[in-house]
Amino acid sequence: MTTGGKVRTQALDAPAGAPVHALFGLSNEELSGALGEFGLLPYRIRQLETALYRNRISDLEAITPWPKDLRQKVASAGFRAGLPEIVQTFRSVDGTERYLIAGHDGQTVETVWMPEGDGGEDEDSDSPAPPEAAGGSAKKAWSRATICVSSQIGCAVNCQFCLTARLGIVRNLTAGEIAGQVAAVLKRQSAEPGRDRINLVFMGMGEPFLNYDAFMDAVRLLAGPMEIPESRMTVSTSGIVPGILRFAQEPVRPRLAISLNAPNDAVREGIMPITRKWPMAEVLDAVGQVRLRQRERVTFEYVLLAGVNDAPEHADELVRLVRRAQFPAKVNLIAWNPGPDVPFAMPAPEAVAAFQQRLREEGVAAFVRRPRGRDIYAACGQLKKTVALEPREGVQQWSK
Ligand code: SAH
Ligand code: SF4
Numbered sequence: 001m002t003t004g005g006k007v008r009t010q011a012l013d014a015p016a017g018a019p020v021h022a023l024f025g026l027s028n029e030e031l032s033g034a035l036g037e038f039g040l041l042p043y044r045i046r047q048l049e050t051a052l053y054r055n056r057i058s059d060l061e062a063i064t065p066w067p068k069d070l071r072q073k074v075a076s077a078g079f080r081a082g083l084p085e086i087v088q089t090f091r092s093v094d095g096t097e098r099y100l101i102a103g104h105d106g107q108t109v110e111t112v113w114m115p116e117g118d119g120g121e122d123e124d125s126d127s128p129a130p131p132e133a134a135g136g137s138a139k140k141a142w143s144r145a146t147i148c149v150s151s152q153i154g155c156a157v158n159c160q161f162c163l164t165a166r167l168g169i170v171r172n173l174t175a176g177e178i179a180g181q182v183a184a185v186l187k188r189q190s191a192e193p194g195r196d197r198i199n200l201v202f203m204g205m206g207e208p209f210l211n212y213d214a215f216m217d218a219v220r221l222l223a224g225p226m227e228i229p230e231s232r233m234t235v236s237t238s239g240i241v242p243g244i245l246r247f248a249q250e251p252v253r254p255r256l257a258i259s260l261n262a263p264n265d266a267v268r269e270g271i272m273p274i275t276r277k278w279p280m281a282e283v284l285d286a287v288g289q290v291r292l293r294q295r296e297r298v299t300f301e302y303v304l305l306a307g308v309n310d311a312p313e314h315a316d317e318l319v320r321l322v323r324r325a326q327f328p329a330k331v332n333l334i335a336w337n338p339g340p341d342v343p344f345a346m347p348a349p350e351a352v353a354a355f356q357q358r359l360r361e362e363g364v365a366a367f368v369r370r371p372r373g374r375d376i377y378a379a380c381g382q383l384k385k386t387v388a389l390e391p392r393e394g395v396q397q398w399s400k
Contacts, residue, residue: 004218006123009130014213016262019261020078020079020080020082021034021078021079021080021082022079022080022176023048023052023060023079023080023082024052024053024081024082024083024084024105024176024179024180024183025082025174025175025176025177025179025180025217025221026126026176026219027217027220027221027224028045028046028225031045031048031106031350032045034079034171036046037077038070038073038074043059043251043278044070045222046103047063047065047066048063048066049103049225050225051063051064051065051068051081051087052064052081052083053183053221054225054226054227054359055182056083056183056186056187057081057083057117058083058085059081060074060079060080060081062081069085074146075175076301080300080321081290082176082178082180083106083180083182083184083187084101084102084103084176084177084181084183084184085101085102085185086099086100086101086185086188087099087100087101087108087275088100088108089101092192092372093346094115094316094372095114095115095142095349096112096115096372097112097113097115098110098111098112098113098187099112099113099181099184099188099246101180101181101184102151103173103175103177104176107153107170107171108153109150109153109173109177109181109204109205110150110204110205111147111148111149111150111181111184111185111204112147112148112180112204112372113145113146113147113188114145114146114148114372115141115142115144115145116142116144116145116302117141117232117355129365130332130352132205134299140190140196140321142199142340143196143197144196144198144199144286145191145197145201146199146200146201147182147185147186147188147199147201148198148201148203148204149178149181149182149202149204150173150178150181150204150205150206151172151173151178151200151202151204151205151206151208151209151211151214152167152169152170152171152172152173152205152206152208152210152211152274153167153169153170153172153173153206153214154167154168154170154171154205154206155168155169155205155206155207156168156169157210157238157272158206158209158273158360159259159261159271159272159273159274159307159357160270160273160342160343161240161261161271161303161336161342161343161344161375162342163207163339163340163342165293167270169206169325172206172210172211172212172215173206173211175214175217175218175221176218178214178215179221179222179226181204182200182222182228183226183329184224186198191229191334193194193226193228194227194301196231196271197232198228198234198235199205199234200222200232200254200346201233201234201235202215202233202234202236203234203236203253203257203287204262205239207240208235208236208237208243209237209240209242209243209244209247210240210243215235216253216328217253219233219252219380220252220254223252226313228310230252230253230254231255231293231296232252233254233255234255234256234257234299234378235247235253235255235256235257236257236258236259236299237256237259237300238259238272238274238345239256239258239259239272239275239280240278240281241275241278241279241282241283241286244256244283244286244287244289244290245289245383246284247290248289248290248291253290253298254330255298255299255334256287256290256299256302257298257299257300257301258283258287258298258299258301258323259272259279259294259301259303260300260301260302260318261267261301261302261303261305261309262275262280262302262309262314263285263309263314263315263321264280264316264317264318264321265280265307267277267309267314267400270282270308271308271309276360280321284321284325284326284372287325287327288325288327290323290327290330292327294296296328297327297328297329297330298325298327298328298329298330298331299329299330299331300322300330300331300332300333301331301332301334302318302320302328302332302333302334302335303334303335303345304333304334304336304351304352304355305336305337305344306344306347306348306351307343307345308344310347310351310352312354312355312357313359314355315354315355315358315359316358317358318331318364319358319362320358321374322364323364329365330363330364330365330366330367331359331364331366331367332367332368332369333352333355333356333366333367333368333369334369335352335368337371352368353368356368372397
């Protein structure tokens with residue numbers, strides 16, 4: 001079943017015609033700077049931060065610790081909360097929900113909610129799911145969930161098997177638009193990072209390391225006032241070497257996943273032209289610079305494309321690559337999800353199982369990512385393009 005519909009809220013906002021400035025997305029220092037004219041003391045800024053990032057308000061009127069006249073003055077000056085809005089929802093029979101979320105100019109990005117989700121780190125997670133916590137969890141149908149977050153509208157990288165690539169790069173998302181996807185989804189699901197086990201994967205639309213500064217600003221908001229531990233976040237990159245090298249220097253950073261998708265440069269070049277710019281050896285060298293936390297492993301994502309990279313020889317070559325790597329790694333296998341006019345074929349389930357088996361027999365940790373929400377269009381980053389391709393009116397219906 002799928003649902004569609006717009007949610008619009010009446011907000012205490014700037015008067016008609018006044019320029020609007022979104023506060024969501026600004027750090028503590030940036031909030032102080034932006035609201036400098038009001039001479040707010042640090043505790044007032046902290047109250048605002050709590051309202052924006054913990055209470056996820058969509059209207060300045062909801063900053064209840066502030067006196068009413070202060071809320072009104074700030075709103076009249078053109079400031080608004082600026083929490084991004086979910087404008088369309090698609091619900092899968094397996095509980096997965098996909099959203100189109102509007103950015104500051106009304107353009108939408110895709111974000112996915114996967115209850116009990118396996119965004120890449122659940123299969124071999126070290127810590128078990130917490131027991132049902134007091135205070136609201138009892139009613140929920142999930143005890144943990146993964147949110148798949150977009151970093152750009154479209155993507156410039158042009159991987160041949162990816163539907164997002166067909167959009168080209170439309171624009172970068174701001175830090176507020178990246179962290180705002182998470183806030184909007186948490187709000188919709190009444191989820192609380194302090195209480196619920198929420199994982200984030202930056203595997204939606206776009207290449208995070210080609211929007212590095214905004215992406216890392218978003219990570220700092222998420223790990224800071226939004227209280228999602230960095231160890232519960234995973235960023236996936238197609239192998240942007242300068243980005244990986246900067247990432248290696250970050251004191252606060254998600255786990256790292258590399259979209260490898262091939263065991264050698266020749267196969268990879270055919271499906272990921274970016275390999276010509278940054279060959280696999282350079283990518284792996286850069287990854288070797290990242291100082292991993294205790295028991296942390298790098299994830300190699302490997303999308304299986306029938307007849308392209310799914311042969312037993314490819315598995316054997318991948319084993320050698322993992323063994324040669326200067327860091328601990330595991331492999332996440334993903335059966336390719338088809339898209340309109342994308343000229344690849346899904347591997348047979350037996351081929352996926354055989355590939356995994358071959359890796360495991362050689363001692364390589366290998367997991368198969370469960371396809372989620374196939375009935376509403378499976379792969380992360382594929383919904384928006386699909387919506388753009390389909391005539392639409394209110395309620396969407398998808399078939400495989
Ligand atoms: N741009 C980044 C992050 C977003 S893509 C990256 O490429 O790593 C997230 C993952 O989805 C990548 O591992 C990519 O290989 C995979 N992917 C893209 N299209 C897919 C499809 N049609 N089916 C399955 N996985 C796909
Ligand atoms: Fe961009 Fe990732 Fe898709 Fe490649 S797989 S085109 S990097 S979103």
